[in-house]
Amino acid sequence: MNPRLLLPLVLVIALLAVISSCMFSVGEGELALRTEFGAILNADYSPGLHFKYPWPLDQVVRFDKRILTQSHPGETFLTNDNRALIVDFYIKWRVQDPKLYFESTGASESSAGERISDIVKDNLKSVVAQRTLQQIVTAERTALTDQMLAGAERNVAALGVRLIDVRVQRIDLPDEVAARVYQKMQQYFAKIANQLRSEGASSAMSIRAAVVRQQTEIVSNAQRDALRVQGAADAQATDIYARAYASNPEFYAFYRSLQAYRNSLGKDNDVFVLSPDSEFFRYMKDPAKSARH
Numbered sequence: 001m002n003p004r005l006l007l008p009l010v011l012v013i014a015l016l017a018v019i020s021s022c023m024f025s026v027g028e029g030e031l032a033l034r035t036e037f038g039a040i041l042n043a044d045y046s047p048g049l050h051f052k053y054p055w056p057l058d059q060v061v062r063f064d065k066r067i068l069t070q071s072h073p074g075e076t077f078l079t080n081d082n083r084a085l086i087v088d089f090y091i092k093w094r095v096q097d098p099k100l101y102f103e104s105t106g107a108s109e110s111s112a113g114e115r116i117s118d119i120v121k122d123n124l125k126s127v128v129a130q131r132t133l134q135q136i137v138t139a140e141r142t143a144l145t146d147q148m149l150a151g152a153e154r155n156v157a158a159l160g161v162r163l164i165d166v167r168v169q170r171i172d173l174p175d176e177v178a179a180r181v182y183q184k185m186q187q188y189f190a191k192i193a194n195q196l197r198s199e200g201a202s203s204a205m206s207i208r209a210a211v212v213r214q215q216t217e218i219v220s221n222a223q224r225d226a227l228r229v230q231g232a233a234d235a236q237a238t239d240i241y242a243r244a245y246a247s248n249p250e251f252y253a254f255y256r257s258l259q260a261y262r263n264s265l266g267k268d269n270d271v272f273v274l275s276p277d278s279e280f281f282r283y284m285k286d287p288a289k290s291a292r293h
Contacts, residue, residue: 024051026048028065029065034052034058067092068109070116071089085133087171089166091116093156094164096160103160119152149165
């Protein structure tokens with residue numbers, strides 16, 4: 001190589017190295033800050049190309065801007081009645097203040113995750129300790145998670161982190177406790193079922209008694225009204241018959257004799273013992289003569 005070209009080439013390479021050391025880029029899913037001797041120079045960088053001093057002490061620290069998720073299966077907590085609960089939950093969080101995050105965690109994602117997990121566990125322990133096992137089992141899961149999230153959000157904000165969500169995935173009991181708890185739950189719900197059946201039977205008896213009483217009153221009133229109407233009709237009929245028979249007593253006697261004949265004669269196995277001159281056969285012997293009388 002020509003010695004005269006070597007020096008310019010070296011200068012160009014050195015210049016490019018200096019220029020590249022003065023530039024850094026920030027991606028869409030990143031947050032960044034600059035430090036010097038551990039002190040923060042700037043923590044407000046938008047996505048794109050930026051510049052810094054070329055010396056090595058001017059460092060660029062990058063953080064993941066996306067939502068991070070941590071799962072915690074099989075964590076054990078004690079309820080208010082000293083029952084052990086096995087809880088599976090997960091945490092979603094993201095860096096919100098790069099400067100505060102760097103100062104509190106040293107930009108270590110694992111360290112930040114451990115501290116956030118400790119905070120959430122303390123809040124979860126407090127929420128579980130305020131309730132009995134029955135209250136936790138019967139309570140809505142969203143009520144528990146909302147209370148956990150509200151308490152943990154205030155504490156993790158000091159780390160420069162925003163807590164997005166805390167969700168309980170599963171609540172279980174140790175094997176030695178689960179059988180006793182399920183048995184007590186069965187007894188409790190059986191007691192409620194028996195009480196509801198007793199109340200239902202009592203209500204049914206009251207309703208039936210009220211219906212029978214109402215039915216008796218309706219039937220009695222109807223019979224009373226029927227007898228009153230029937231009595232009035234019989235009285236009216238008797239009056240009509242009396243006036244009709246009074247106008248022609250002979251016809252009334254003849255009509256009553258015919259009714260007696262129809263009701264008495266011509267039936268099987270009937271035996272009459274009467275005198276031939278009995279008044280019963282008056283109109284059968286001589287109707288014309290009877291009519292003249």
